[in-house]
Amino acid sequence: MIRDAATAPPRASFREATARRRLLGLLDPGTVVEALGPAERVTSPHLAALGLPIAFDDGIVVAEGRLEGAPVLAASGEGGFMGGSVGEVHGAKLVGLLRRARRVRPRGVVLLLDSGGVRLQEANAGLVAVSEVMRAVLETRAAGIPVVGLVGGGGGCVGGMGIVARCCDTIAMSEEGRLGLSGPDVVEATKGVEELDASDRALVWRTYGGKHRFILGEADLLVDDDVAAFRAAAVELLGRPRPISEATLAREHALLAARLARAGGCADAADVWRVAGAAEPERLPLLDAAAFRAAAGGARRALAAEGAVAEEPLGAGSAYRDPGLDALFPRGDTVREATGILRGSGRAEGGEVAVVGSAGGAEVGVEAALALAAEVLRVVREHPGRPLLALVDSRGQRMSRRDELLGVNGYLGHLAAAVELARQRGHRVVGLLRGDAVSGGVLPLGFMADDVDALEGANPWVMALPAMARVTKIPAERLEELSRTSPVLAPGLDGFLRLGAIGTVWRPPLDVALAAALARPREPDRRAERGLTRGGRLLAAAIADSVAGGADAR
Amino acid sequence: MERLVFDLESGDAPAARRAPIVVGVVASGNLEVLVEPGGRGRCHVEVATSANGFGEIWEAVLRDFAARRPVAGLALSVNDAGATPAVVTLRLDQAVEEYLGQVP
Numbered sequence: 219m220i221r222d223a224a225t226a227p228p229r230a231s232f233r234e235a236t237a238r239r240r241l242l243g244l245l246d247p248g249t250v251v252e253a254l255g256p257a258e259r260v261t262s263p264h265l266a267a268l269g270l271p272i273a274f275d276d277g278i279v280v281a282e283g284r285l286e287g288a289p290v291l292a293a294s295g296e297g298g299f300m301g302g303s304v305g306e307v308h309g310a311k312l313v314g315l316l317r318r319a320r321r322v323r324p325r326g327v328v329l330l331l332d333s334g335g336v337r338l339q340e341a342n343a344g345l346v347a348v349s350e351v352m353r354a355v356l357e358t359r360a361a362g363i364p365v366v367g368l369v370g371g372g373g374g375c376v377g378g379m380g381i382v383a384r385c386c387d388t389i390a391m392s393e394e395g396r397l398g399l400s401g402p403d404v405v406e407a408t409k410g411v412e413e414l415d416a417s418d419r420a421l422v423w424r425t426y427g428g429k430h431r432f433i434l435g436e437a438d439l440l441v442d443d444d445v446a447a448f449r450a451a452a453v454e455l456l457g458r459p460r461p462i463s464e465a466t467l468a469r470e471h472a473l474l475a476a477r478l479a480r481a482g483g484c485a486d487a488a489d490v491w492r493v494a495g496a497a498e499p500e501r502l503p504l505l506d507a508a509a510f511r512a513a514a515g516g517a518r519r520a521l522a523a524e525g526a527v528a529e530e531p532l533g534a535g536s537a538y539r540d541p542g543l544d545a546l547f548p549r550g551d552t553v554r555e556a557t558g559i560l561r562g563s564g565r566a567e568g569g570e571v572a573v574v575g576s577a578g579g580a581e582v583g584v585e586a587a588l589a590l591a592a593e594v595l596r597v598v599r600e601h602p603g604r605p606l607l608a609l610v611d612s613r614g615q616r617m618s619r620r621d622e623l624l625g626v627n628g629y630l631g632h633l634a635a636a637v638e639l640a641r642q643r644g645h646r647v648v649g650l651l652r653g654d655a656v657s658g659g660v661l662p663l664g665f666m667a668d669d670v671d672a673l674e675g676a677n678p679w680v681m682a683l684p685a686m687a688r689v690t691k692i693p694a695e696r697l698e699e700l701s702r703t704s705p706v707l708a709p710g711l712d713g714f715l716r717l718g719a720i721g722t723v724w725r726p727p728l729d730v731a732l733a734a735a736l737a738r739p740r741e742p743d744r745r746a747e748r749g750l751t752r753g754g755r756l757l758a759a760a761i762a763d764s765v766a767g768g769a770d771a772r
Numbered sequence: 773m774e775r776l777v778f779d780l781e782s783g784d785a786p787a788a789r790r791a792p793i794v795v796g797v798v799a800s801g802n803l804e805v806l807v808e809p810g811g812r813g814r815c816h817v818e819v820a821t822s823a824n825g826f827g828e829i830w831e832a833v834l835r836d837f838a839a840r841r842p843v844a845g846l847a848l849s850v851n852d853a854g855a856t857p858a859v860v861t862l863r864l865d866q867a868v869e870e871y872l873g874q875v876p
Binding site for chain 1: 798849
């Protein structure tokens with residue numbers, strides 16, 4: 219290698235480093251103390267049961283250390299192991315770290331995110347774990363401790379972890395990093411190569427890459443692919459907290475609404491950049507990070523500027539009637555529906571209850587997420603303390619190139635943050651699964667509730683077994699057989715009940731069940747403990763407690 | 773998955789106790805090696821590999837490694853996702869260098 223030693227110190231690529239190297243390079247030398255490190259061998263029993271390789275740390279390093287002298291907690295996911303995916307153990311380590319943060323109150327938490335999302339080999343446990351991580355990140359922010367996300371690993375940051383990233387205060391990304399919700403392979407496999415050609419690398423990076431995310435406002439800093447640059451970014455971002463408050467969420471809402479109004483009609487990232495007023499948008503992919511920041515800063519501001527606002531992207535909708543809603547609110551309701559998204563209120567025994575959610579299997583895309591967040595924020599503003607009922611019947615997030623181009627994970631993260639704000643402001647939040655409850659359709663709303671319950675016949679799932687067989691390369695017959703006994707793999711209500719993800723199944727009369735749910739006292743997230751009691755998740759609770767440093771750290 | 777266990781003769785590793793370390797990643801064609809203090813006089817190696825039927829090759833690679841390096845008194849644990857012998861050798865050397873290179 220030829221290098222001018224006088225001008226440039228050697229770079230250490232963040233992308234090429236392992237998760238542990240990244241974390242060691244990020245924090246001050248000699249200060250890192252890992253919790254549940256590899257020698258403790260806290261590994262995934264679910265991978266072992268499938269005869270798949272395990273990793274001694276289940277693909278994530280969680281540690282305490284210092285950053286320029288200040289105490290911080292940090293986690294670093296390994297994108298090379300099972301695509302950085304989140305299973306029971308992996309997720310519980312993250313949840314434990316965030317609970318530890320609320321106990322020891324460090325300067326902040328830094329999450330090095332390198333993950334394809336839910337680990338399909340332990341699908342249900344992975345989905346619940348991602349939802350627990352989302353809640354833990356938001357509760358940590360609500361406690362006044364900033365959480366910074368760093369995205370620059372080889373695995374990208376998509377699936378549920380794409381939402382987790384946008385539950386953080388701020389994000390630093392490299393151009394090489396990728397951030398989104400449905401990864402390119404998933405969009406292509408589901409919608410066809412005409413929708414998104416996952417082998418077109420330029421298209422993939424133009425859509426998911428750091429430069430586009432920076433212009434969108436999805437990433438706060440764009441840095442070089444260099445461990446030292448990420449370290450400097452983490453220091454800077456810890457000084458720019460974005461605590462959960464009505465004001466910060468109103469600003470975020472305005473930014474997301476302006477982006478949708480301005481760029482909602484764009485077909486490609488270059489169109490978005492042009493709409494934002496970038497000079498010579500076709501040149502942007504060629505610039506290095508510093509030149510790019512100089513050239514694109516104006517476009518980033520123009521895209522977010524007020525004035526083009528689509529506050530109500532779904533419109534008011536029309537009156538919604540279904541027998542289930544009548545059973546919940548026999549005293550009457552004013553719920554309206556637009557494209558399967560529900561907003562309004564109903565009269566319960568103890569008074570008016572705000573209703574938000576999905577119906578008829580509606581997929582949640584950018585417009586739906588923004589409309590739901592607007593409604594939650596309106597309830598917080600206009601009806602202090604009014605309980606929220608989040609109804610879920612959704613086959614998941616809308617998978618499309620356009621949604622990814624607009625940063626749909628950011629819209630879902632914003633919706634989750636709005637629910638957290640409501641909770642912090644004393645609104646009781648109850649989630650009720652009434653039909654399908656899948657991935658991005660249930661994570662930011664139903665699974666964000668204080669209590670998540672279900673109706674008989676509700677159907678939470680992650681991926682249909684044939685598709686899961688294709689992705690995991692486990693024969694469909696073997697998956698069928700395993701899913702008969704394993705709550706981690708079986709789609710449907712029973713598995714999620716055993717995992718502790720769902721509290722109870724409501725029986726008629728439903729208005730009485732609703733009143734009882736609203737009357738229950740608010741508790742911290744106890745889904746992992748419930749999973750242990752019910753025998754569906756034997757490890758999560760103890761692992762989170764161990765990393766948190768005590769069972770009562772909430 | 774196949775589990776293989778070896779107890780190898782080797783020269784004594786430097787005596788001071790050190791903290792366990794791990795190198796490598798369990799990714800396709802790669803492996804992780806965890807090094808910890810072990811029993812005296814031998815090098816204990818446990819391998820979990822996704823590629824079945826390569827026990828003889830593992831034994832040859834590990835014997836060669838134990839002959840080249842003083843690793844008696846260490847315990848090595850390997851999670852392998854189908855790495856080639858060359859990659860395995862590289863990781864084993866890297867692991868021991870990193871383990872012994874720590875300030876005791």
